[in-house]
Amino acid sequence: MQNEKNPGVTVSHDRPTAGPTEPAPRVRAHDRRPLLCVAAMTIVFSSLVSCVSLFGLGPTEEELLAVNYTPEGIGDWAVSTPEAQGLDPLDVARLYYDAAQLETIYGLLVARNGQLVAEGYWHGSDSSQKHNLTSVTKSYMGALVGKAIEQGYIESIDQCMVDYFPEFMPMHDPRKEEITIRHLLQMRAGYPWEESSPELFSKLWLEGFHVSDVVDIPLIRDPGTDHDYSNLSSHILGLIVARATDMDLRDYGQQNLFSLIDSEVGEWPITWDYYRPGYGLIDFSARDAAKFGQLYLDDGLYAGNQVLPAAWVADSLKTYSEDAWDYRIGGNVKEIGYGYQWWLLRSGSHHYNMAWGHGGQVIMVVPDLEMVVVLTANPFFGQSDDESWRNEKANINLVADFIAGLPNE
Template structure:
């Protein structure tokens, strides 16, 4: 059943400015099927009932249908799913590798661990959780690295994808010994480098401090169960630690519940799952202009918090859990909006061609958000 594309009738309706010229015809938009379907955690509601222009939503889904690697697109407003669809032969049952969106889940687990006291706090030295390696560390700067710096990606560890040696390590698999083996690119706290290794060290720290080694057990009880989430897999490294930076396998609907929880201040059904103060800290921009490459005209201000990105698009700022291939949980608090994208994770694929696919998926969301007018509180 296709949604009815009724005319937007009031200033409170959020329109898509891109619909004014170019792009799909009225007939194209009328043929788009994005009818919402309720799922656990969300009622279904037509977009116009939640203040979104249905023509703008139709154009968003029309554009999604032109993308080569997208798997799903879900739009949630005011806690209701207003649009969803699956592409390229996928469906709602697909539980897939969400790549570096995993980092945002890892960040949530660190916040829970600090709240429970098994990790002392942001200023706790990283080496506290790797005591067996203390005598092997030859770079004294590594003794200074803190949990907070790992979260911010300001610990000094390098962007591994920038070198052939780093890429080999990235796909071979990390281990606790990399605390010693991988040299620092800069002094801890002096600058930002995108570091998969830092996120994995966080996961190992939580596992060792809170979970009797297996992070999945801790995560299932503290985070996944409240979110009605059952990962189909979470890859382990050679020593059995869950990868804190990638290869968590969840569905688009499970990602939507995670994004809505962050939008709701860490609460699920009235229960506090992640501390509200942790949400605020995670979404604070500690580094501006963090990303290395241009993504798109509306994908701007790539600031970084605690395992979350802060992106400007037009008049809006949204928070983004971002994974390779264009996996996204975009959260726009000012408009009570969550947008989830899953895509081909492009595992092991680097270079211009996969980056072009990823950018197309990222820009789909950024362009739509940029086209939404500012909230009219009057």
């Protein structure tokens, strides 16, 4: 999710929440004219719809029919149409109409049944551009851990973190010797959220991550007891994969995962202590991000090849922590949980998984609809404040509202 930052950054620790909603109108028990009321309400509703269209508060059907979301036929995705894949084209048109009103969106893709049915770009972006996906990196990081286990570089998910940091043994806090790779994946290792205090924010974002933070950052709870969103935990996973494989993390990912799904990683900078950040800053195009989502939708299969073990994908998308996010995002973002570096949530009747990055980058994997939705946006690099959070929520709500409105299969 959020906060891959640079020195000199200020941060707001108070996440704004939406205000109270208007109470829904109630039918009074003493009203003896129900049919008249229904008729009157129907007239009022029709008038409101007309006014909405007349005064530009919502798109007319003519405006929706004019929206162009046709995917580019450039060969790396099979393309289709919403109608052919069982979607109402007006629903898709409304999604893209609303997307065009947002301030920070770069790209929006919808794939259904393994075919790209809608694609659009704004604010100078296009299908070839790679963008900083911020904390969506964490979901890629979870996949790389699974790949390293499959290839035998890492013994198991229950291997202890300290096996890869012998230089710090024995640990000053013996509880850290109990932290496993499973704890790190689930963000249940006991490390704190870096925005929980100015001191931690300064330590991890102004001074920078260092390998020694494995020791230096104190635990706030015993390992395995509860969830705390932790960039450090994801960074440690990156350190473990790099040390286990004895490879640069970017090179390992490109050779053993990204190339296998016809994707090419862009920038993934080397930061402090000469390691790449496992918590963020990876660059991919929106199309390549959609391929990663499709990989998880298809249980680790891509073009007939088992790229990731199906069991790993299934375990990654399970809920290990409920109520994992405390701040309100929108009315259709509910039941937010956490798996292995993936979020889980519900919009309407649809339960699905989300890779989530600062600024509102998302890869949404919706199993019951056989759908993947990708949104890329301004990453607000180095900015964590009310403006970035407002735009992040707007981007997430755009997709969540679209998913919530889709009928059950």
